[in-house]
Amino acid sequence: MALNLSYASPSLKGAIQVPGDKSISHRSIMFGAMAAGTTTVEGFLLGDDCLSTISCFRKLGVEINLDGDKVTIKSGGERSWEEPSEVLDTGNSGTTTRLMLGILAGTSFHSVMAGDESIAKRPMKRIIDPLRQMGADIRGRRDGQYTPLAVQGTKLTGIDYTLPVASAQVKSAILLAGLKAEGKTRVTEPVASRDHTEIMLEHFGAKISRNNGTIEIDGGQTLTANHVNVPGDISSAAFMIGAALITSNSEVKLTNVGTNPTRTGILDVISQMGADFDIEERQTSGEQAADLTIRSSALTGIEIGGDLIPRLIDEIPLIALIATQATGTTVIKDAEELRVKETDRIAAVVVELTKLGADIQATDDGMIINGPTPLKGESVKTYGDHRLGMMEAVAALVASEEVVIDNPACISVSYPDFIEQLNSLLN
Numbered sequence: 353m354a355l356n357l358s359y360a361s362p363s364l365k366g367a368i369q370v371p372g373d374k375s376i377s378h379r380s381i382m383f384g385a386m387a388a389g390t391t392t393v394e395g396f397l398l399g400d401d402c403l404s405t406i407s408c409f410r411k412l413g414v415e416i417n418l419d420g421d422k423v424t425i426k427s428g429g430e431r432s433w434e435e436p437s438e439v440l441d442t443g444n445s446g447t448t449t450r451l452m453l454g455i456l457a458g459t460s461f462h463s464v465m466a467g468d469e470s471i472a473k474r475p476m477k478r479i480i481d482p483l484r485q486m487g488a489d490i491r492g493r494r495d496g497q498y499t500p501l502a503v504q505g506t507k508l509t510g511i512d513y514t515l516p517v518a519s520a521q522v523k524s525a526i527l528l529a530g531l532k533a534e535g536k537t538r539v540t541e542p543v544a545s546r547d548h549t550e551i552m553l554e555h556f557g558a559k560i561s562r563n564n565g566t567i568e569i570d571g572g573q574t575l576t577a578n579h580v581n582v583p584g585d586i587s588s589a590a591f592m593i594g595a596a597l598i599t600s601n602s603e604v605k606l607t608n609v610g611t612n613p614t615r616t617g618i619l620d621v622i623s624q625m626g627a628d629f630d631i632e633e634r635q636t637s638g639e640q641a642a643d644l645t646i647r648s649s650a651l652t653g654i655e656i657g658g659d660l661i662p663r664l665i666d667e668i669p670l671i672a673l674i675a676t677q678a679t680g681t682t683v684i685k686d687a688e689e690l691r692v693k694e695t696d697r698i699a700a701v702v703v704e705l706t707k708l709g710a711d712i713q714a715t716d717d718g719m720i721i722n723g724p725t726p727l728k729g730e731s732v733k734t735y736g737d738h739r740l741g742m743m744e745a746v747a748a749l750v751a752s753e754e755v756v757i758d759n760p761a762c763i764s765v766s767y768p769d770f771i772e773q774l775n776s777l778l779n
């Protein structure tokens with residue numbers, strides 16, 4: 353069902369806790385399932401993607417119980433997993449599909465993974481190539497480029513691999529396979545990507561070394577069950593940050609947002625654009641977190657590219673929107689990875705923001721936006737992509753007439769209560 357959003361010059365006020373970090377939530381289930389014992393998780397994201405990860409591990413026989421945002425995982429470790437009798441359904445989740453490939457490759461059984469229409473179009477060879485070098489037996493359409501993927505678990509050997517793309521999913525799949533492989537696995541990344549896997553490996557007792565973009569792990573290590581505290585997702589917070597920045601007389605506090613430095617590119621960007629905001633660090637026992645207070649701001653266009661891109665890759669649809677309200681030109685480059693996300697996010701953002709009246713052009717690896725432009729009401733499409741849906745809802749705040757979003761249900765992939773939380777800030 354479509355969502356009709358109509359706001360008359362709103363200002364946003366108040367405090368909210370955005371839901372748990374998606375990347376950390378996925379990993380908490382995976383690590384909890386790999387470790388023998390009882391792992392407990394707090395602040396877990398009850399989004400569709402993370403629920404897909406839970407459903408996959410349940411099909412391997414792992415006991416996982418949910419109580420609100422608290423999760424208990426009881427596992428006998430990997431050796432207790434059963435060969436699944438059904439296809440593991442990874443839904444819309446690239447992280448589930450790709451990290452699970454690294455985990456399943458070294459088991460002693462056969463498994464098949466498949467997801468939705470969008471997952472069936474996303475590239476998997478980037479994972480399967482290095483895993484095959486480790487000895488993995490994985491088959492899929494077009495020599496393993498696309499799902500469904502069949503994995504015959506086998507013994508793996510460590511490799512020394514330099515990532516051709518800056519991708520935390522590829523890096524993580526290799527490290528998780530390396531945990532079980534014989535010998536040492538070494539992964540070098542050209543540009544730093546999110547390091548939640550490295551942090552969680554250490555948290556669950558694995559020994560790794562990290563040196564100048566190279567991560568080394570010895571195979572044959574076992575994990576020890578632990579407690580995981582999941583902070584709020586900065587990629588979800590980004591939509592509230594954008595909403596507060598581009599509306600008038602707004603001041604929004606976002607509590608306990610994850611501020612792992614590999615994820616805070618959005619804060620660097622808004623700071624360079626001239627945003628008025630404060631960061632108050634919190635005392636945490638795990639990943640870094642802070643309270644963010646964001647106020648309405650006059651923004652200026654900037655250039656965004658290079659090493660910054662992996663630190664804000666999922667925030668680019670929202671950054672494109674705020675750039676339409678900034679004075680001057682914003683250039684986003686080196687972001688060709690956007691073409692292989694839930695949808696082609698360069699094409700989709702440009703088409704939909706153009707419908708709303710933006711001055712925006714696509715380039716091969718990004719987009720160029722001239723602002724400020726007033727936005728108007730229009731019917732827009734999400735392409736089944738949660739980040740497009742949320743960006744369009746934030747655009748509705750500053751549009752002169754009603755914005756109609758065709759398929760808002762996809763927002764529940766990462767932020768099920770997004771519209772309710774946004775509306776709770778309206779004055």
Ligand SMILES: O=C(O)C1=C[C@@H](OP(=O)(O)O)[C@@H](O)[C@H](O)C1
Nearest residue numbers: 375447518519520521522665666
């Ligand atoms: O490792 C992760 O949790 C993720 C890594 C990124 O993907 P890539 O590894 O494809 O860049 C990101 O876009 C995705 O939302 C989550």
Ligand SMILES: C=C(OP(=O)(O)O)C(=O)O
Nearest residue numbers: 444445446447448666693
């Ligand atoms: C790209 C994303 O996730 P995934 O790759 O896990 O589907 C995202 O959440 O924006």
